[in-house]
Amino acid sequence: MNSFFNAVKAVAKRELNAYFNSAVAYVFIVIFLLLSGFFTFYVSNWFEAGQADLRSFFQWHPWIYIILVPAIAMRLWAEEKRLGTLEIVLTLPLKPSEVILGKFIAAWLFIGLALGLTFPMVLSVVYLGQPDLGAIASGYLGSFLMAGAFLGIGTATSAMTSNQVVSFILAVVTCLFFILAGYPPTINIISGWAPLWLIRTLENIGFISHFSSVSRGVIDLRDMLYFLSFMILGLYCNSLLLDWQRQR
Amino acid sequence: MIRVDELTKTFGSKTAVDKVSFTVKRGEVLGFLGPNGAGKSTTMRMITGFLRPTSGSISIDGLLLAEKPVEVRRRLGYLPENAPVYPDMTVEGFLAFCAEARGYRGKSKKLKIGAAIEQCFLAPVVHQRIGTLSKGYRQRVCFAQSILHDPPYLVMDEPTDGLDPNQKHEVREMIRRMSRDKAILLSTHILDEVDAVCQRALIIANGRLIADDTPEGLRRRSSSYGTITLVLGNAVTDRLKKRFEALEEVKEVQVVSQTEAEVILRLIPARREPASAARILSQLEAEQDLLSFAVDRGRLDEIFRSLTGGSNGTGRFTENDQPAGS
Ligand SMILES: Nc1ncnc2c1ncn2[C@@H]1O[C@H](COP(=O)(O)OP(=O)(O)OP(=O)(O)O)[C@@H](O)[C@H]1O
Numbered sequence: 001m002n003s004f005f006n007a008v009k010a011v012a013k014r015e016l017n018a019y020f021n022s023a024v025a026y027v028f029i030v031i032f033l034l035l036s037g038f039f040t041f042y043v044s045n046w047f048e049a050g051q052a053d054l055r056s057f058f059q060w061h062p063w064i065y066i067i068l069v070p071a072i073a074m075r076l077w078a079e080e081k082r083l084g085t086l087e088i089v090l091t092l093p094l095k096p097s098e099v100i101l102g103k104f105i106a107a108w109l110f111i112g113l114a115l116g117l118t119f120p121m122v123l124s125v126v127y128l129g130q131p132d133l134g135a136i137a138s139g140y141l142g143s144f145l146m147a148g149a150f151l152g153i154g155t156a157t158s159a160m161t162s163n164q165v166v167s168f169i170l171a172v173v174t175c176l177f178f179i180l181a182g183y184p185p186t187i188n189i190i191s192g193w194a195p196l197w198l199i200r201t202l203e204n205i206g207f208i209s210h211f212s213s214v215s216r217g218v219i220d221l222r223d224m225l226y227f228l229s230f231m232i233l234g235l236y237c238n239s240l241l242l243d244w245q246r247q248r
Numbered sequence: 249m250i251r252v253d254e255l256t257k258t259f260g261s262k263t264a265v266d267k268v269s270f271t272v273k274r275g276e277v278l279g280f281l282g283p284n285g286a287g288k289s290t291t292m293r294m295i296t297g298f299l300r301p302t303s304g305s306i307s308i309d310g311l312l313l314a315e316k317p318v319e320v321r322r323r324l325g326y327l328p329e330n331a332p333v334y335p336d337m338t339v340e341g342f343l344a345f346c347a348e349a350r351g352y353r354g355k356s357k358k359l360k361i362g363a364a365i366e367q368c369f370l371a372p373v374v375h376q377r378i379g380t381l382s383k384g385y386r387q388r389v390c391f392a393q394s395i396l397h398d399p400p401y402l403v404m405d406e407p408t409d410g411l412d413p414n415q416k417h418e419v420r421e422m423i424r425r426m427s428r429d430k431a432i433l434l435s436t437h438i439l440d441e442v443d444a445v446c447q448r449a450l451i452i453a454n455g456r457l458i459a460d461d462t463p464e465g466l467r468r469r470s471s472s473y474g475t476i477t478l479v480l481g482n483a484v485t486d487r488l489k490k491r492f493e494a495l496e497e498v499k500e501v502q503v504v505s506q507t508e509a510e511v512i513l514r515l516i517p518a519r520r521e522p523a524s525a526a527r528i529l530s531q532l533e534a535e536q537d538l539l540s541f542a543v544d545r546g547r548l549d550e551i552f553r554s555l556t557g558g559s560n561g562t563g564r565f566t567e568n569d570q571p572a573g574s
């Protein structure tokens with residue numbers, strides 16, 4: 001157990017260093033903050049809405065993540081393949097699961113850091129009124145878990161190719177599918193003709209319905225499990241893809 | 249001991265490695281030769297567990313790679329082809345990662361990194377980003393990674409590729425030094441290197457093993473092995489030729505070249521072995537016109553070409569077509 005933890009830590013540490021050693025980290029954080037500020041203040045008119053909560057802030061997160069999480073995930077495997085360093089990583093005395101988990105955790109922590117840097121938002125709602133802090137905490141938790149689910153998709157697509165751009169596009173398209181699946185406008189369009197079971201299924205497999213309740217402060221175990229199973233599924237696909245490539 | 253048994257790898261319909269079997273023992277450096285695309289790197293990638301064999305097995309110290317991959321890799325050091333490294337990391341950071349991934353921490357980690365830096369002459373660049381290093385230095389960084397944990401088994405894919413002559417020499421010295429207690433498998437295109445460091449050499453072509461022998465044994469297969477070249481200061485070729493043909497144990501005399509001043513003859517002994525050449529030379533002691541002589545030790549590049557030159561990879565030499573005496 002201890003050696004498992006140390007191995008995962010070694011991999012995660014290297015990945016985190018890789019983010020901060022290149023400009024990617026800083027660009028990502030700045031863009032994340034700018035986009036969340038822009039959507040919240042300008043698109044949602046947060047000040048005029050006059051509500052002391054962060055719903056209009058969290059509401060945009062799926063749309064920010066759809067671009068930024070694939071951008072963070074794309075290099076995880078594709079870059080190692082392109083450089084040939086995968087040959088070093090996979091011949092170290094590490095289990096594939098340790099490497100996969102280490103990479104995932106590094107990227108997830110990194111997104112978590114960017115998310116954490118939005119805390120001035122919290123300070124301003126506290127300053128402006130009496131917000132429901134529980135709902136805000138729940139929103140952050142939900143957002144973090146959702147980022148993990150996006151990342152599950154991104155690591156899997158990164159393992160498919162040695163081309164980061166291809167990985168990025170595949171991840172964006174896949175994430176878009178899961179956002180649109182449960183997106184109210186989509187549901188409205190199909191509700192006229194689609195059978196009820198299809199509508200329910202789409203709502204259930206989509207990100208939005210699960211995220212919106214968490215971001216309102218309703219922590220439902222099923223939503224948590226939904227995001228967790230997404231991550232596990234992504235990591236599992238990731239290991240299958242790696243394995244398949246070594247088998248070939 | 250590394251034991252490779254009937255190892256086969258196919259990529260689609262292409263067979264890159266075809267039923268290759270060999271062993272490498274501690275204290276031995278095994279050279280792995282073969283033309284481009286012969287399957288050397290693919291074989292090494294399977295031994296180190298990067299690629300899975302289509303069939304066949306690999307074991308180290310009796311542990312099967314397929315059953316105990318982590319255990320086996322712990323005992324292995326691997327220098328992949330083209331020395332891949334992370335360009336954004338510093339030399340020290342990269343080696344620290346490798347040490348941590350191998351379970352070293354604290355003081356033992358520092359010691360291991362320090363030793364690797366010293367052995368690979370990386371001290372001047374420890375804090376430099378690897379991406380800004382020259383090719384030779386990058387090669388050394390990757391080399392350092394492979395010996396960091398002082399593994400009993402080393403697999404190196406073209407370890408001296410891209411190094412300057414001094415560094416080539418250093419690396420060969422290091423390999424020779426390490427070979428005392430390690431088993432080393434190295435691939436190379438430099439045939440002199442095989443003579444310099446390897447006790448044994450494998451030649452592989454089109455995925456098939458076509459020779460497993462000592463460098464001396466390989467050179468012995470060369471058509472010129474054991475022939476005697478004589479330079480004589482007498483231009484009357486015919487008479488000389490007759491006289492030498494009459495010597496004991498000489499099968500044939502060929503005129504290599506002749507000018508006004510000198511004649512170069514090649515004596516082909518009936519038996520290709522050093523003792524036979526010595527006996528022929530002893531009969532020439534009284535030869536007044538003899539300016540110089542040389543006994544050919546055979547040439548690896550000739551053997552390499554003749555073994556791997558054919559379009560199907562099997563050259564004109566086969567097991568039962570070796571020159572006598574080998
Ligand atoms: N991933 C792969 N997919 C398909 N074919 C491959 C793959 N890797 C290697 N091959 C093929 O397998 C054969 C052996 O390649 P390998 O790299 O082992 O040769 P090599 O002996 O190392 O050559 P070189 O001296 O050029 O390094 C080649 O024909 C190569 O094209």
Ligand SMILES: [Mg+2]
Nearest residue numbers: 288289329405
């Ligand atoms: Mg090769």
